[in-house]
């Protein structure tokens with residue numbers, strides 16, 4: 001296939017409500033969208049890099065630079081046999097997974113659309129619907145959080161994930177468990193603790209949590225292994241897993257018993273699938289995390305979540321929880337049973353809403369084959 005045109009856009013989408021983790025509060029999501037055109041068809045993807053380098057080293061600006069300087073010239077000059085070939089073709093570029101992953105995901109969508117096949121089937125997905133959970137940020141006070149949990153459970157969501165940090169942890173979880181003794185509940189610290197907090201974190205064992213996500217520093221697999229050995233509750237790794245090699249090291253060391261696979265963080269579908277397959281043969285359950293994606297990125301997460309090892313409800317939830325208007329013509333919706341029906345149309349099965357995208361675009365750059 002010959003890619004004829006690549007368009008990068010930066011859009012700004014205000015969140016319905018700010019989202020706060022242990023390290024940052026986000027009010028407006030600045031998102032890099034990529035559109036790849038060939039044979040009159042467009043493939044779309046979203047780069048999950050945030051606007052600041054606090055979740056990982058990449059930002060929307062570094063991704064823009066890597067994509068435009070090192071990936072776009074290549075894909076416009078070469079014949080692309082299949083999306084599956086891209087990771088090998090750009091492997092010279094170290095790191096920068098979110099940039100590489102965005103282009104790869106766009107190519108997958110484009111190839112699937114050109115072949116009139118659903119993306120989820122092309123990647124080996126087996127589910128017609130996926131189970132959904134929600135991720136709840138740090139709130140002003142506990143009552144607000146409890147109200148939100150009420151609302152999400154009433155909407156049908158199958159897993160409640162609560163962000164924690166020192167000062168917003170044990171007492172909060174204790175109150176949630178007192179009110180909801182049986183609800184599938186997990187916590188995510190985004191690396192806010194250290195090995196000095198092991199005794200403190202062991203208190204979380206009292207609350208029958210599904211898992212504790214990324215309690216310690218993202219580079220420290222050894223300390224996670226030491227912590228896991230002292231906890232009954234499974235540890236799930238997120239930020240620590242940037243590649244297949246990280247995943248393999250984490251499993252060999254015993255650093256976790258669950259893995260959160262994010263498409264952008266690991267550099268696209270090929271890597272995500274490789275990590276999924278590794279976990280699958282070892283009986284390690286995986287689930288799909290979120291990066292406050294708009295509909296386009298969310299639709300790729302829906303496809304990823306159809307792989308057989310994604311047995312735990314992910315953070316893939318309804319568009320309207322995040323954005324009043326979205327980048328797809330049809331918002332991603334969750335049934336009262338807490339599931340998303342996987343669309344069977346070509347590509348992701350969701351269509352980009354170009355007039356809306358144009359309205360929220362603050363920066364655009366287009367590249368043509370032969371510099372047209």
Ligand SMILES: [Mg+2]
Pocket residue numbers: 188190213214238239260289
């Ligand atoms: Mg996380």
